[in-house]
Amino acid sequence: MTVLAAVNTLAIAVFSVILAITLVITYWASKRARSTSEFYAAGRGITGFQNGLAISGDYLSAASFLGIAGLIFLFGFDGFIYSIGFLVAFLTVMFLLAERMRNAGKFTIADVLSFRLRERPARVAAALGTLTVAAFYLIAQMVGAGVLIEKLVGINFTLSVLLTGTFMLCYVVFGGMLATTWVQITKAVLLMTGIFVMSVFVLERVGFNPIELFNQAEAQGQGKESTFSLGPGTFLKNPIDTVSLGLALVLGTAGLPHILMRFFTVPDAKAARSSVVYAMFIIGGFYILTTFIGFGARAVLGEGGVEAAGKGGNLAAPLLAQELGGGEGTTGGDLFLAVIAGVAFATILAVVAGLVLSASSAVAHDVWSSIIRKGQNSDREEVIAAKIAALTIGAIAMLAAIVGGSGLNVSFMVGLAFAIAASANFPALLLALSWPRFNTAGAVTGVLFGIGSALVLISISPIVWGGPPGAPDTGAFAWYDLNNPGLISIPMGFLGCVLGTLLSKERGAERSFHELYVRSETGLGAEKAAAKH
Amino acid sequence: MEEEEPLAPRGEAQAAHTEDRPAGEIDWQAIERSPEFQELIRRRRSFVLPGTIFFLGWYMAFILLTAYAVDFMSERVYQGLTVGYVLALTQFLMVLVLGIMYLRRADKVYDPLARRAIARFVDDDAAKPTTTTEETPR
Numbered sequence A: 001m002t003v004l005a006a007v008n009t010l011a012i013a014v015f016s017v018i019l020a021i022t023l024v025i026t027y028w029a030s031k032r033a034r035s036t037s038e039f040y041a042a043g044r045g046i047t048g049f050q051n052g053l054a055i056s057g058d059y060l061s062a063a064s065f066l067g068i069a070g071l072i073f074l075f076g077f078d079g080f081i082y083s084i085g086f087l088v089a090f091l092t093v094m095f096l097l098a099e100r101m102r103n104a105g106k107f108t109i110a111d112v113l114s115f116r117l118r119e120r121p122a123r124v125a126a127a128l129g130t131l132t133v134a135a136f137y138l139i140a141q142m143v144g145a146g147v148l149i150e151k152l153v154g155i156n157f158t159l160s161v162l163l164t165g166t167f168m169l170c171y172v173v174f175g176g177m178l179a180t181t182w183v184q185i186t187k188a189v190l191l192m193t194g195i196f197v198m199s200v201f202v203l204e205r206v207g208f209n210p211i212e213l214f215n216q217a218e219a220q221g222q223g224k225e226s227t228f229s230l231g232p233g234t235f236l237k238n239p240i241d242t243v244s245l246g247l248a249l250v251l252g253t254a255g256l257p258h259i260l261m262r263f264f265t266v267p268d269a270k271a272a273r274s275s276v277v278y279a280m281f282i283i284g285g286f287y288i289l290t291t292f293i294g295f296g297a298r299a300v301l302g303e304g305g306v307e308a309a310g311k312g313g314n315l316a317a318p319l320l321a322q323e324l325g326g327g328e329g330t331t332g333g334d335l336f337l338a339v340i341a342g343v344a345f346a347t348i349l350a351v352v353a354g355l356v357l358s359a360s361s362a363v364a365h366d367v368w369s370s371i372i373r374k375g376q377n378s379d380r381e382e383v384i385a386a387k388i389a390a391l392t393i394g395a396i397a398m399l400a401a402i403v404g405g406s407g408l409n410v411s412f413m414v415g416l417a418f419a420i421a422a423s424a425n426f427p428a429l430l431l432a433l434s435w436p437r438f439n440t441a442g443a444v445t446g447v448l449f450g451i452g453s454a455l456v457l458i459s460i461s462p463i464v465w466g467g468p469p470g471a472p473d474t475g476a477f478a479w480y481d482l483n484n485p486g487l488i489s490i491p492m493g494f495l496g497c498v499l500g501t502l503l504s505k506e507r508g509a510e511r512s513f514h515e516l517y518v519r520s521e522t523g524l525g526a527e528k529a530a531a532k533h
Numbered sequence B: 001m002e003e004e005e006p007l008a009p010r011g012e013a014q015a016a017h018t019e020d021r022p023a024g025e026i027d028w029q030a031i032e033r034s035p036e037f038q039e040l041i042r043r044r045r046s047f048v049l050p051g052t053i054f055f056l057g058w059y060m061a062f063i064l065l066t067a068y069a070v071d072f073m074s075e076r077v078y079q080g081l082t083v084g085y086v087l088a089l090t091q092f093l094m095v096l097v098l099g100i101m102y103l104r105r106a107d108k109v110y111d112p113l114a115r116r117a118i119a120r121f122v123d124d125d126a127a128k129p130t131t132t133t134e135e136t137p138r
Helices: A009-030 A036-044 A048-059 A062-075 A077-104 A109-116 A119-153 A157-205 A210-219 A239-255 A257-265 A269-301 A316-324 A331-372 A379-407 A410-434 A440-459 A486-503 A509-522 B011-018 B028-033 B035-068 B070-074 B083-119
Strands: B076-078
Touching: A009 A119, A009 A157, A009 A331, A036 A157, A036 A257, A036 A331, A036 A379, A048 A157, A048 A257, A048 A269, A048 A331, A062 A077, A062 A119, A062 A269, A062 A316, A062 A331, A062 A410, A077 A109, A077 A239, A077 A257, A077 A269, A077 A410, A077 A509, A077 B035, A077 B083, A109 A119, A109 A331, A109 A410, A109 A509, A119 A157, A119 A257, A119 A331, A119 A379, A119 A410, A119 A440, A157 A210, A157 A257, A157 A269, A157 A316, A157 A331, A157 A379, A210 A269, A239 A257, A239 A410, A239 A486, A239 B035, A257 A269, A257 A331, A257 A410, A269 A316, A269 B083, A316 A331, A331 A379, A410 A440, A410 A486, A410 A509, A440 A486, A509 B028, A509 B035, A509 B083, B028 B035, B035 B070, B035 B083, B070 B083, B076 B083
Parallel strands: none
Antiparallel strands: none
């Protein structure tokens, strides 16, 4: 059971089919992506169900699919903790933000903040939060793309990153949000179908009895070397770090710009909330099926598959597909492997496109149009600025991924992106919508405290300092052993918001609070949908 | 494609968001004080606030157990099924149940209340939630 070394022609064929579909979508969308409302928000004509699929497509990254299946294969229960956090986070989004974002916002997080705060500082702060989160998330995904394509298809890392980046930019620049949305929907359908078929194959082996799958997985996870366990503590060994990660996951989604941006693509608040419930079902189902894949990989591949699955177990799912299809060298095995590899590729493309779009909207809408041009530019100019921003951001991300190389740990980077999102974006957004006294100084201090504390804590964390092998894991300081900064940086974000507000004399934001409050709760004056597509 | 967005500078509309914006014809504070709006806030809050406390509490309890009660979470309920997995499944259940409960309440209670809250203060034409922000001054 070796990882494919040579170029896999079957996988390339599957990849080509997927790329062809996405290019047809992009061509169709390109004729419509002219105005800012079309470019950033698909004319707000996406239905609740479509948006539920697109949210799933935006959210379920390669870290979710291959990463979590791999962690469950290697460690059992601990891999599942990520799934729970990623899912429960949608209650935070639904109860606290989704509808109010749709009612009060236009294209970006900054629109909601600047509604009642002084525009320039509020937009600069929000854009900073968006870009920091997008940078961590985007580089993580690009590295993931490079590593996976290199292993699965046999083309080298640099070329893989360039390929992914080029197609991602193609969707965003030519097709805007409409193309990105439909690429995400296509990906969600492909991913759910692929993982469902695989699960049926796995469950068929145990007579469709999940408990039997648990038993067989455990039987294959015995032995001194094995890290597999049906209980916690084999992967997340430091309890306080587990709590920190758990907190970052459940609050982080509510600060992810590319997810929040999706709520601007639906016609109204009703569609926004129904899209969250559709996403909950799709994402919840996905994580249940991922468990079957992870356990299936453990039961079928056993301890012997650990080495082939690579660091982090990322290749466990593709290897399982190969085995289920008939094994290495058989037509069925090669075909199933190629299809699952193709699904993983589509997964990455959809996520990175969403990220680049949200980052470019922050640059073009918040920084260029509102701050540099002070709103005097035309709508068309902003779309052009957004396309240039997307190209620049995409190029930087590709470069960073190539320079940083395959050594970067993908799930770790994504965990950090969640921590920064929860610390910088979430507190300011929540307080802007619910605290009358909240003001500009509060928002700026909160975002800066959130980003600053998260970045400082990450830079002194054990995983960054990485002691010599065998030594106890400590960071720059013996007393600090959190790998995920959330437990400290999220309260810091809130603290910054409160301190900044109370220590400044600015009170004007209270007057405009009434308008934002009524708008966000009732939808009065909300951005309307453009004509149907 | 329909040109629904004006190509003129959008400065006014956006600047109006922040500085001393003319409240236009809509009296936001009056809407805010209206019994319908207060009822909307009360009804929504009476679900969302306890709901948020409950789901965050139950989720963090699960995380704390995972972190600090490894032996308890590893105990067997039935063969390979451990306490940890049973509790994890309750998290899935919680998400779906709370999600659907909120959706139903929002459709049946909050939306009609919101419509009534804004209908009292604006004429029929403007009552549809489609006004102001992007409109060019006439």
